[in-house]
Each structure stands twice: as structure tokens, then as C-alpha cells.
Amino acid sequence: MTIALARFPVELLKLITTSLSDNDLCNFALTCSIFHDAVHGDKVVWRDRFLSVYDDPVNKISYDWKATYQKRQRLHKKMVGLSFRSGQSKEELEALEILWDILADARGNIPAEGDPVDGRNFSHILPLRSERAIFSSHSHVDEHPLLSAVSLLLTPLLNRPKLAFIKGSQEIVYKPDVNRVINADGTPNLSILNAMARLFTWHIHPDSPSDLFHQRTLLTPGEMPCFWQGRLGDEGEIPTKWFGAYMYSNPTRIIIYDGDELSSDRSDGYLVDMTLTISQSAFTGIGKDFDTFTIKSGEITPIPSPPGRLSTVNGWKKVEFIKSYTHHGWFYSGIILPGNNMMLGYWMRSKGGLLSRGASGPFIFWRAPESSSLLNRDNRVSFVRVTG
Template structure:
């Protein structure tokens, strides 16, 4: 066996220059072919591992986002590590829900592709939209994998791997187009019950200081809207989405991920869903373990279009803050509590104000709110909390408090999609039924002039 693995010195490849042998290697279609080619003879071995490892730099640049400062030896090891664990994830799947030692390593490799995306030069797809080779590799992994984005929810007795859910959410941004990507991430009926849960039972943000995204709810919300957009047989949003230009459909991040609060794209489209009060009561009883009622699965979809032209910039009334709590701390404070400035002042320094204007049933309305930064979630930076209030004003530009609709959500890293919950906010926030009338919403950035636009007063 040792003799068989020793490179030959008498094959025809030994007569070819190393540059030509490397060129041949680049035409090989699989890693297995590269390994076999390397073992043919000394010349093919040198073409792969010789010449200071230049082959590995070249193949890395063809496959992944490329950081020029990395050594050839590092690129070789990183390439082989990524291919090893991604192949393992495709072949074996995630039977342990991301908690097995090797499954954790696969998740780390997927996260590295996300974090390293858009490093150095990147290309464009057929519609001239930015596209990173790391995203291409993630899409291929999703298509080839047995169950990466279809992992069934765990039983209530075991805790989900939230780091897995975070990378699922990131990868799911790539799943709004493509015939091979039409399956549900989670069974739709499960996601439907989840997104209509009340804010008391399923808050958008959890953990110390409510600084952590409710990853499970966010993935359910993404799956809920994606189901309506990509499944023709559902007969809801599929035909509307198919009529949109490619640049107006939901798309994944288009730049390196970054920490903190950052301005959003100017142009957005969106939709939201609701159930009647009686249906909400039924579906919430079902979600708590009650008897399943088929009528609880009925729902109506209505597009919400907001158009902002920057003509009005309202102050932030206490009546809105008491309902949305937009200015609460979302990041560790940069200065101690003993210092003279209050929490609201600190939040204002690191947050971005939003304002919007539009029409609803021929009535002018305004949207006013905030973007707040969030700490990195499970090693992934760039998440933001968004809150805004849909409201009306009188002739003196005073907010009318009898028709308020609150929105709270999470902007996914890259700033191209946001998911969250709306609720009727005109009743007293102290009322025990405050927030009961609620449902999910989705907004996504578009390239053309929109029917919905979110604008910040941040100068960029």
C-alpha cells in the first residue's frame, strides 16, 4: 500500500512543466479528483503542493472570498477544513440538532463563510446584483444537504442550539429564489402558530437586558412569509412575487457584516398578515397545547405600503415611547451609571431615527421610530432592533393617540430584510390586553423606486 501511494517518476506528466500540470488540476471537478491527480506522479504532486503552495491560493480564490494577506499554507488548510466539514454536513446531516461535536464544527465552518463574505473582490449575478462566492458555496450546501434548513424542532425537554438557528436564519436569506429551494424550513403550521403568539409569550428580544434576538421566533417568521412567497400551490404571494423585477425580490446581504447601528437602504417593500380576533384566540390556545382546530389555520394577507419623502420629521413623543420602549438600552453602556447622562441620551447617541409617510384607505399616515444596535448574536455581528409607530396627526402635527399601530422587529445582518410583530397600540400599555391584537410583518430592501420606503435622518 505504501508503494501505491508513492508518486511515480516515470509517467507522462513528469514531462510537462509544472504550470501545465497546475492548469490541468484546475479543470478537475472534485476534491477527490484533485487528490487522485496529486498521487499520479512526482510532477502532479509538485503541481498541487509544490511551488510554495500557489495552487491552493488559486483554487481558494476560485471558491471563496479571498483575503490577500493570508499565507498559502493557511489558505490550503482553510480550504481543506471547509471542504471536509461541509461534505460531512451534506452526507450525514444533523441528526443531533447541531449539538454533536462534529455538527458544531460544521456550524462553525458555515459561520466562517458568513463572516468572511465580501472580503476582497466579489462578482455579480446575471441580474447585476452583488454576489459573493461564499454565498454561492452556502447555497450549494443548502441544496445538497439532507436537512440543514429542514431540521425538525426539538422536543420541549431539550434546548435548541441557538447558534445553529442563527446561521440558519443567515442562510435562509439565500432561499427566496430557485426551484431547488421551495421546501419549508419548518412545517408551516408550526410556524403559523408561532408567529401569532402574543408578545407576552413570545417576545421579540430575550435574555439579560433583552439584548438577544428571539432566534426561534425570527426563523418561524421568515419561514412563514417565505412559504407564501415561493409556493405556487398556496395561491397567496407567489404570483405577486413572480411579477417583481429581480432587484425587487428579497435578497441576502451584499456587503461585509458590521457591528453597531448603520443606515438602511432607502427603498423597501413589505407585507404583513393578520387573523380575526376569534381566530387569534383559537390559534393561541392551540399553540399552548390545546386541541387543534382547523379554523385556527385560516389567515388573511394584506400588503402594507409606506412611502417616505422626508417631508416631515416628528419629535419622539412620550406617548409613543411608552408603547414601543424604543429608547431602552440594547447595548452595554459605554459609560458607567454614575455618569450624569441618562440611558435615553446614550441610546440616542448610538441609534438612528426613522420617519415615513404614506396613504392608508386614502388617509395620510406617518411612521416614526428608531433603529437600535444589538450585540453580536452567537458570533454574528450586524443585527439591529427596529421599532416604529404607524400614526396619524392633526392640523397642528400632534399625534392622534386613538389609531396607533406599533411595529417591533429585527433587522437581519446586512440590512436587507427585517421580520417582526405589529400590534394595535391605542389602548393603555398598562391594560392586560395591550398587544393582544397582533401579527407578523416582513420588510425587504429593493433596488427600484418602491411602494414602501424607510428613510433615516442619518447623513451618509
């Protein structure tokens, strides 16, 4: 049989490999030099195998289809045994780099409003839901940029962080002398952004014991924070419909929860429903949380990507606007993440003002389906203003 197959045109041999498993493909290549050349003589077989499972990569120049495919296939096996306690071991770094590359290449497609995100790379990302706590509850995540970035972009998986690590997130988010989401070099401050994402995830997660944002119980699965459409880092259009939440930077007391001391976060209890009108890099808008408001003087400005491996993803943007009620207004400054699906930052009394306790705080907004609205839902549910 081998001799007969060896007489087949190489194009037919390549076609035969498409029906083989990974192990069978390797064994097929070991059978004889003709089969070896058919598999490894050029990039066709491994490229086609790669593209049958993953989205096409952003940078295809000198791309090693075989090595990348095999590394990605081993990712889940590595994830099971890794604790990511330091984010520095060879195995951890390799797994993080592979996962970052999968995220960077991920091409999202949402067939209809509210439907789960669809895409070849997302089919490999979404099963990490059970492992998401590895990133969101990690004690050293803020000390390692790649770990922070991966955790931040996986926020839509919405695995609730462990309570013990929320304390660390609070310390980062509420620390008055570092409460800025943009570094001195103009790049995003991944440590603060990730701490914000974890802190809000704790409070809006469907299984969270927190009642800080009571309206989270009114959200449908399709209205929770979601992944991006298109490819991460593509310019794309800024969404016009956003839901969100904000807190005050003045936890006023210590509570005991599950035997652990925790500062109590504070909010007005209502989620934000906001619709924007965007013209190039400027925008206005309207919305409501505890009261109606307008959005004024909105500006969106591209900023540099983090250095090193993280520079493979562009699309980070600075966002600033004034949220104005009838008798008062607040200045919002933050970052729109690559993919245009989420923005995180701080609100304060005025532009350039200090993040004083009680007069400022963190915020999160996420893209919502265009047809969704919180305005006509039952918002009479009782809520607690000060809670853990």
C-alpha cells in the first residue's frame, strides 16, 4: 500500500493528509522520504492544518505554521498544571505568550445581537472559562505586564475573582498617588486597568454575593461584558451603545466576609445606560443611571501600545468626556481597550483635578447590544449603598 501511495502525485498526498489526525500525520511523514517531503517539503500542509483550526495570523511573514500549531495544541495541557504564581517560569511564560498570540489573532463574529461570540480562536479561548480564575485571582498578576494584559482581555469570560485577591485590587485602584490609567510614556497602565476589571467583575458577576449594583440581576447573558468583533487591534467603529458602572474612591469601613477583612466599595447602585453620537474622534451622548445625564466634549485619541511582545496589538485609545447632570457634571478619563468593547478609567470633579476621596472613583463601560435598554426595566429593587 505504501509503495502504491508513493506513486501518487504530491498534490494528492497532501490532500490525503487533511483526513489524518495530528499523530497520524506525524507517523505518515515518518513512513518514507516521499511522504516526509509531501508533509514537510513546503508550508502547505501545516498552513492548511493551522487555518482549519485557527484564525489567520496578523503577521504572516516568515510564519512557522507547524511550530505555532503544535505549541497552541499543547496550551490546554500546560494550563492544567500551571498555577501562574510568579508568571516568570519558562512554562508559564510560554503558555502566556501562546495565549496572547491567540488573543492577538482572534477574529470575533457576533451573528446576532446577544448571541455568543463566534470565531476559530474564540473556540479555544472560551473553554478557558474554568481556568479564568488563574488570571483574575492571581496575587502577582499586577507585577507582570503580559499576565496583566492577558487577564484584562479575558475579562469578558467573567469568572468571579477570589475574594482574597479583591483586597489587592482595591489597594491598587484606590491608591491616590498612582490612580492614572496612562503611564508617563503614554502607554496604558495595565496594572491599574486589570485591577479595575477584577474589582468590577467581582461586583457584576451573576454569582457574586455583592449587591453593590443591584441592576446586574436585570441583565441578560448577551448584555454582559463581551469580546470584540472583527480582529483585536483593528480600528473598527466605536460602539454607540454602552452599559457600565462606577464606584467612589472612598471605602469607608472594613467588613468581614467569609472570615476575611475587606474594605467596602461604594456606589449609587444603578448601572449606567449610555448612547453615544460619534463623529470621527469626537462624541456626545445621553444616558441615565440614578438620573438622566448628557455627554459633552467627548474625545477619543489613539495611544501607543505597551512595549515588547504586547506591541503586537494596537488599538488602545484614550477617552475623555464630561458627564453632565442638570446641576453638576463630572470629568471622565480612561482607556478604550483594543477591540472597542470596553473602557476603564476614573471620574473626577474636573479635568486635571485630584482623585480625592468621595469626589472621584473608577468606572467601567462595556459595549451593549444596540437594541438593549435599562431605562424601562424594573429598577425599584432595594439596594445597599455601602457593601462588600
